[in-house]
Amino acid sequence: MIRYSLKRLLSLVLSLAIASVVIFAVIEVAPGDPASFMLGVNAQEDTLAALRAELGLDVSKAHRYLAWVTGMLSGDFGTSYTYRTPVAEMISDRLWVSLPLALFALALSTLIAFPAGIYAAARRGKAGDMAVMGATQLGVAIPNFWFAMMLVLIFAINLRWFGAGGFAGWDDGLWVGLHSLTLPAIALALPQAAILARVMRSALLDILGEDFMRTARAKGLSRRQALWRHGVRNAMIPVLTIIGLQFSFLLAGSIIIEQVFYLPGLGRLVFQAISSRDLIVVESVVMLLVFAVITVNFLVDLAYALVDPRLRSRT
Amino acid sequence: MSLLQIHNLSLSIHAFDVLKGVSLTIAPGEIVAVTGESGSGKSMTALAVMQLLPDSTRITGSITLDGVDLLTQSEGQMCAVRGAAVGMIFQEPMTALNPVKTIGDQVMETILIHKALPKDQALARTIEVLDRVGLPTDRFPLSRFPHELSGGQRQRVVIAMAIALRPKLLIADEPTTALDVTTQAQILDLLKGLAKEYGMGLLMITHDLAVVADMADQITVMRHGEVIETGATQRLLRDMQHPYTRMLFEASNHQVTLPTVQDQTPLLTVQNVVRDYRLPRTKLFATPGHHRAVDHVSFTLNQGERLGLVGESGCGKSTLTRAILGLEPVQSGQIQMQGQSVFTGHSPNLAVRRDMQVVFQDPFGSFNPRHRVDRLVTEPFHLLDTPPKGQERSDLIAETLLAVGLSASDATKYIHEFSGGQRQRIAIARALIIRPQLILFDEAVSALDVSVRAQILDLLVELCEAYNLTYLFISHDLSVVRTVTDRVLVMKSGQIVEQGETEQVFSNPQHPYTASLIAAAPQLPELHALQSEHS
Numbered sequence: 001m002i003r004y005s006l007k008r009l010l011s012l013v014l015s016l017a018i019a020s021v022v023i024f025a026v027i028e029v030a031p032g033d034p035a036s037f038m039l040g041v042n043a044q045e046d047t048l049a050a051l052r053a054e055l056g057l058d059v060s061k062a063h064r065y066l067a068w069v070t071g072m073l074s075g076d077f078g079t080s081y082t083y084r085t086p087v088a089e090m091i092s093d094r095l096w097v098s099l100p101l102a103l104f105a106l107a108l109s110t111l112i113a114f115p116a117g118i119y120a121a122a123r124r125g126k127a128g129d130m131a132v133m134g135a136t137q138l139g140v141a142i143p144n145f146w147f148a149m150m151l152v153l154i155f156a157i158n159l160r161w162f163g164a165g166g167f168a169g170w171d172d173g174l175w176v177g178l179h180s181l182t183l184p185a186i187a188l189a190l191p192q193a194a195i196l197a198r199v200m201r202s203a204l205l206d207i208l209g210e211d212f213m214r215t216a217r218a219k220g221l222s223r224r225q226a227l228w229r230h231g232v233r234n235a236m237i238p239v240l241t242i243i244g245l246q247f248s249f250l251l252a253g254s255i256i257i258e259q260v261f262y263l264p265g266l267g268r269l270v271f272q273a274i275s276s277r278d279l280i281v282v283e284s285v286v287m288l289l290v291f292a293v294i295t296v297n298f299l300v301d302l303a304y305a306l307v308d309p310r311l312r313s314r315t
Numbered sequence: 316m317s318l319l320q321i322h323n324l325s326l327s328i329h330a331f332d333v334l335k336g337v338s339l340t341i342a343p344g345e346i347v348a349v350t351g352e353s354g355s356g357k358s359m360t361a362l363a364v365m366q367l368l369p370d371s372t373r374i375t376g377s378i379t380l381d382g383v384d385l386l387t388q389s390e391g392q393m394c395a396v397r398g399a400a401v402g403m404i405f406q407e408p409m410t411a412l413n414p415v416k417t418i419g420d421q422v423m424e425t426i427l428i429h430k431a432l433p434k435d436q437a438l439a440r441t442i443e444v445l446d447r448v449g450l451p452t453d454r455f456p457l458s459r460f461p462h463e464l465s466g467g468q469r470q471r472v473v474i475a476m477a478i479a480l481r482p483k484l485l486i487a488d489e490p491t492t493a494l495d496v497t498t499q500a501q502i503l504d505l506l507k508g509l510a511k512e513y514g515m516g517l518l519m520i521t522h523d524l525a526v527v528a529d530m531a532d533q534i535t536v537m538r539h540g541e542v543i544e545t546g547a548t549q550r551l552l553r554d555m556q557h558p559y560t561r562m563l564f565e566a567s568n569h570q571v572t573l574p575t576v577q578d579q580t581p582l583l584t585v586q587n588v589v590r591d592y593r594l595p596r597t598k599l600f601a602t603p604g605h606h607r608a609v610d611h612v613s614f615t616l617n618q619g620e621r622l623g624l625v626g627e628s629g630c631g632k633s634t635l636t637r638a639i640l641g642l643e644p645v646q647s648g649q650i651q652m653q654g655q656s657v658f659t660g661h662s663p664n665l666a667v668r669r670d671m672q673v674v675f676q677d678p679f680g681s682f683n684p685r686h687r688v689d690r691l692v693t694e695p696f697h698l699l700d701t702p703p704k705g706q707e708r709s710d711l712i713a714e715t716l717l718a719v720g721l722s723a724s725d726a727t728k729y730i731h732e733f734s735g736g737q738r739q740r741i742a743i744a745r746a747l748i749i750r751p752q753l754i755l756f757d758e759a760v761s762a763l764d765v766s767v768r769a770q771i772l773d774l775l776v777e778l779c780e781a782y783n784l785t786y787l788f789i790s791h792d793l794s795v796v797r798t799v800t801d802r803v804l805v806m807k808s809g810q811i812v813e814q815g816e817t818e819q820v821f822s823n824p825q826h827p828y829t830a831s832l833i834a835a836a837p838q839l840p841e842l843h844a845l846q847s848e849h850s
Contacts, residue, residue, distance in 0.1 A: 211410040211411045212412055215405060215473065216413070217365075218365060218367065218397055218398065218403040218405075218477070219397065219398040219424060219476060220394050220399060220429055221394070222390070222391070229424070230413045307415060309415060
C-alpha cells in the first residue's frame with residue numbers, strides 16, 4: 001500500500017511538471033502582446049518596451065518559465081497585467097467561492113446518486129427502476145443553466161427562500177455563505193447526480209451477475225444484504241472514477257452557472273483574463289486547475305487501493 | 316427417513332420447460348450424484364433446492380428437507396435455511412469469492428448472518444473449519460484475500476463457508492470441473508471425508524462420469540430435464556437399463572484407432588526453447604525478476620505424427636503453444652518448421668504461419684458473431700499469396716465443410732445457429748481449409764459434452780486418414796490424449812519431464828510426476844468387467 005501510494009505520488013509530481021511546461025508553452029505561443037493590449041494600438045515603442053521590462057516580458061522564455069515556476073512554489077503567482085494586483089490574491093478570493101461550491105455540488109450529487117443508483121439496481125426492470133432511469137434521463141438531457149433559471153424562478157422569485165444571485169461571503173458565518181451557494185450547487189449537482197446514478201446502477205448490475213453474489217445468497221444473505229455487503233464496494237471503482245472527473249468539471253466548468261447566479265468564481269476570472277490578454281492570470285488559474293485535477297486523480301487512485309486489495313499488492 | 320426428497324419437480328422459465336417431473340431422494344450421510352450433459356437440468360435441480368432461481372420461474376411438485384416443504388417457505392424462511400441447513404459449492408472457485416473481502420470475513424459471515432454464535436466463538440469456528448478444509452491459519456491467515464490463493468485453495472474456502480454451520484445437506488455443483496486433476500482428487504477426498512464425518516447428505520452435480528463412479532452411493536442420470544435412470548452406483552454400472560446411460564458411459568471412455576504413421580521426416584523442431592516473462596519490479600531501481608514459463612524445452616514432431624502435450628494449469632503449455640505459433644519471441648533456443656524459423660525479426664514468419672493452424676478451446680468465443688460461416692472458415696486465406704476466388708473458393712468451402720461433417724449449405728449461416736459441437740467442427744474446418752502441415756489443438760475438446768467429444772475424436776481420426784494430419788494436441792485431459800496421440804510430452808513447471816510413446820508413458824510412467832497425474836485422474840471402471848462379473 002505504501003509503495004503503491006509513493007508510486008502514485010511520483011507520477012503526480014511528474015504530471016505537474018509536464019503540465020506546467022505545456023501550459024506555459026501553449027499560452028506563450030498564443031497571439032497577442034499583453035503590453036500593446038494594455039497600452040492600446042497607438043502606444044510609443046519605448047513606452048511598450050518599458051512596460052514589457054516592468055512585466056518581465058523582455059527576458060528569454062526559459063527565464064520566464066523558471067521565474068514563473070519558482071514563484072508559484074513560493075506562493076508568488078506574479079502581478080496581474082490588467083489589474084496590477086497580485087495574482088495569488090485574486091485567485092484565492094475566487095477560490096473561496098469556487099472550491100466550496102464544487103465540494104457542495106459534489107456532496108449533493110453523491111448524496112442523490114448513491115441511493116438512487118442502488119435503489120434502481122435492486123429493483124431492476126420494475127417500476128422504481130423505470131422511474132429513476134426516466135428521471136436521470138431528464139437530468140442528463142436538460143442543460144444546467146436552464147435548471148438554474150428554473151430554480152431562481154421558483155425558489156428566489158416566487159418563494160423568496162434564497163437570493164437570486166450574488167455571494168454573501170463567509171464573514172457572516174458558514175451558514176450564510178452556504179445559503180447563498182445552495183441554488184447554484186443544486187443546479188450544478190443535478191445533471192452530475194443523474195450521470196453518477198446511472199453509473200452506479202450499471203456498475204451494480206454488473207456486480208449482481210457475478211458468481212460471488214450467488215455464493216453470498218447461498219450463505220443465507222437476503223438480496224438486500226448481499227447487495228449492500230458484497231455489491232456496493234465492488235461497484236465503487238467505476239463510480240470513483242466518475243466522481244473524480246466530476247469534481248474537476250465542477251471546479252473549472254461552472255462558468256455558466258457563475259454567470260447565471262452572478263458569483264465571483266474562478267470560471268469568470270479565467271473568462272475575463274482571457275479577453276484582456278492577462279496571460280499571467282490565465283497561466284496561473286489553469287495551472288491551479290491542473291493541480292486540482294491531478295491531485296483529485298491521486299486521491300481517487302488511493303481510494304481505488306482502499307476499495308480493492310488486488311491493487312494494493314500489485315505495487 | 317430421507318433427508319432430502321424431491322418429488323415430481325417441474326420447472327419452467329418463460330414457458331420453456333427446464334425440469335419435467337424430477338424425483339430424487341438423499342439419506343443423511345449419503346452421496347448422490349446427478350449427472351448428464353449440458354442442458355440436462357442438473358444445475359437447475361440444485362438451484363431449485365436452494366430456491367435461488369430466476370424471478371420468472373414457475374415451479375410445481377415438492378422439495379422436502381427434513382420434513383419441511385421448501386417450496387412453501389417464504390423468502391425470509393429460505394434465507395434461514397440457506398447456509399445453515401443447506402450449504403452449496405459452485406464450479407468456478409476463481410470467481411465464487413468476493414475479491415475485496417478477506418477469506419476470514421467471508422467464512423465468518425456465514426456464521427454471523429445466521430446469528431448462530433457470538434462473535435468470539437464465530438472466530439474460533441472460522442479458524443476451526445478453515446483448518447478442517449486444509450487451510451490452517453498459521454500458513455493461511457484469515458487476513459488473506461482471495462487473489463492471494465490458488466484455485467484449489469479458493470475452492471477450499473468456498474467449502475469452509477458452506478460447511479461452517481454443519482449443514483445437513485451439502486450441494487456441490489461441478490466442484491472440481493475447473494481444477495487440475497491432482498487438486499480435483501484432493502477436493503473430492505475432502506468432500507467425501509466431510510460427508511462421512513458430519514453425516515451430511517451430499518448432492519453432487521457433475522458431468523464427469525469417472526468422478527461419479529468413484530465416489531457416489533447413488534447415481535441419477537438426467538437428460539433434457541428428465542431423470543432417465545437412477546440407482547445405487549454399483550448396480551447401475553453393472554446393469555444400465557437406459558440406452559442413453561449406456562451411451563454416456565461409452566462416450567466418456569471413447570477409444571479411437573489412429574491410422575499408422577509411415578513418414579519419419581521431422582516437421583517441427585523445438586530446440587532448447589526458453590520463454591521468460593518479466594515480473595513487476597519489487598524495488599524502484601532494482602532489475603525486475605523473471606518468471607521462466609518455458610525452461611529449455613526440446614522436442615521434434617515428425618510428418619504425420621500426432622503428438623500430445625499434457626500438464627496442469629500454469630505448467631507453460633499455453634506459452635509454448637504461443638511460441639510455436641510465432642505469436643511471441645523466445646529468449647533463447649530455436650523453433651523451426653521444415654528448417655525455417657517461426658518468428659523472424661519482430662513478427663511471425665508468414666511463410667511458416669500458413670503451414671500452421673490452431674483450434675482453440677472455446678467454441679463460443681472464437682468466432683466473430685457478425686460473419687457468416689463462409690467468411691469465418693476462409694479467414695486463413697489472408698496468409699496465402701493467391702487466395703482462391705469465385706467458384707474455386709466456394710468449392711473449397713463446400714469440400715472442407717463436408718470433410719468436417721457439415722453440409723455445404725451451412726456456409727451461409729451465422730455462428731449462433733450452431734451447437735457447441737458443430738462450432739468446433741467449423742473451427743476445425745477453418746484450420747483445415749488451407750491444408751496446413753500442422754494443426755495445434757489447444758484444449759480443443761475440453762469444453763464439449765462427452766457424446767459430442769466422442770464425435771469430434773472420431774472426426775479427427777477420419778481427417779487423419781483423409782489428409783494425413785500432423786497435430787500437436789494440448790490438453791489436461793489424460794484419457795483423451797491417451798487415445799488420439801502417438802507420442803506424448805509431459806510438462807511440469809516449464810520443463811518436459813517425460814516423453815515417449817503414448818501407450819508406454821501411460822502404462823509405465825517413468826517420472827514420479829507423470830505417475831501422480833495418472834493416479835489422480837479419476838478412472839471409469841471397466842464396464843465389461845463389471846458386467847461379466849455380474850452375469
